[in-house]
Amino acid sequence: MDYDFEHDRVAKEAKERGWKTVLLQFPEGIKTFAFDVERELKARGVENTIVSGDPCFGACDLALEPIRYHGADGLVHYGHSPIPSIHAGNVVYVELRAQVGIDDLVLRAVSFLKDMGYGEESRIGIITSIQHIHSIEAACSVLSEHFKCLVGEGDGRIMYPGQVLGCNFSSAKAVNADAYLFIGSGDFHPLGAALSTGKTVIVADPYSGKIRDVSENMEKMLRKRFGRITAAADAASFGILVGTKTGQWRMAEALRLKKLAEMHDKEAHIITMNFFTPEQLNVFKLDAWVSTSCPRVAIDESARYEKPILTPPEFEIVLGIREWEDYVFDEIEG
Template sequence: MATLNYDYKIDVIIDKIKKIDATNVILQFPEGLKSDAVSVSNTIQKELPDVNIIIDADPCFGACDLADIKVNKHIDLVVHFAHTPLPIRTDCPVLFIEAHSTADVEAPIIDALSKLDDDVKTVGLVTTTQHIHKIDEMIKTIRDRGYDVKLDNGQGTGKGQVLGCNFTSIKNLDVDVVIYVGSGDFHALGVKLFTNKKVVVADPFIGKSRDIEEFADKIIRVRFARITKAGDAKSFGIIMSSKKGQLRFDLALKLKEMIRQQGYEAQILNMDYISPDLLLPYNLDAFVMTACPRIAIDDSAMYKKPVLTPQELEIVLGLRDWDDYMMDEIIIHDEQL
């Protein structure tokens, strides 16, 4: 079944429910796909009228945020859409449905290639889970136009795949330029900051490409403004996530110690859903995010007080040079969870 631009693989879900004889099933959609939830639920329900289908209506931003810890013993299966699994132990069976996009990738890549300088010979290629099933088509499109294409697996990611918190697939590529196939700017920004190469976004949803340089410059200026403002802080809140895939307990403890050693106050705040309103009661001057690395960057304008990444905190405390600015990552290893 295809609803809107995504393939929800209803047959795979129904087979899994039958195979494990599940009675109670919870469906977990990321924010961008929640509008399809009722349609997907109804379709499954029609095929399996005796199964209880429940939609998880809480926010969900990644495979780091599985519904299995919220459900009680009555739930037999979590169906988690649009993300690839992370090496996280789960409390009940989880079926990952990647919900691949059907959008064309060829036209935006051809548009991106048309913008490259004549001396470009080698192209690095990365994309997200939404488009990863078309990676061979992307490689062919680039190779057919005379370029050498390089990809890497990274740690915990597929060939040519990046997550918003994991850019390991792109760090060691020796290439002239990187093409990022996907929408939005955040992943492309990460690729830019980790490679220092020219990065072109080939956006399948608009069928065109665009440069990331101007956006990257703007974000860097904003980050340095936040770092400068945090330089006046005397007290810091270290935000620790209770979501399994975002929990960095040891890092939170390490940052607390680091802040105190520099003579400032530090408190650790444990949170599940993180929002500006929930931080208002705390009389602290700045916050450090050990949960999802995207929050400090993407949601920066929503917070009145500076919200820093751990690496930005090091700059504030004089333990890292401005020239050594880097984005935060959460690389989950099998042995961690």
């Protein structure tokens, strides 16, 4: 997989900002490149770099505290675009755009959509993650020859039109399409988009070259979520989890949920943590968890937790103030 690490730009920015010591932060899948990056930056005159080894999954999680205790002058955050509603001055972002062509892929997605019955009057929205955001224009121009192509502006959590985060699908909802084409890999973003919009989402994966509909996986995921909700139905006590990462802090939401729990005769305790793991939570003797931090914790990681771990809307279903038919994906607005 080829990524553009933009070594020249990073070295130039570090020098222009007068940074003597620079902290480097990488997402999990890219950490293996950390020392190559250090060597490249050193060759360009950035002598003092430190690698942050803490887990990192998004630009919601800038290593700003570590900048202070490492005595670094600035942070280079790799793999994510800025979240506009998070203001941090001494950060350089390297988005790691994927160097992979998508023209043939989009043409195959066109055939796939036509086979599903979409025609020239159909409104097809394009969404993607940051790694393929530069391909949106080309993809839309191919799509426009066959359908009405739509690219939506997101809210303050979203940097680019058409970009989605695992916790925010505002750019998809902005265009109210008949169906969406997600360019990228994995299930988390397209499943979130399908749940958030209630529409069909087709994935065009630039790495495998495959086109697929996520409906079946969404049904599977919903069955799992229904199982977690059912398992939490008899829980008497809940730990309401608040992430202390810059862009995951939702204390107001946690307080709202605690109040709701108490109104429904449930015991609830708010627990703050930077990075949630089942092992850390096991020490607390409670019956179930409600995570207000990254929605991935409850959705993607739930198999690792012995006790049910829910999103806030799922907790509302447990309390009986939301119907299962009104299930919504948990999103963090910007």
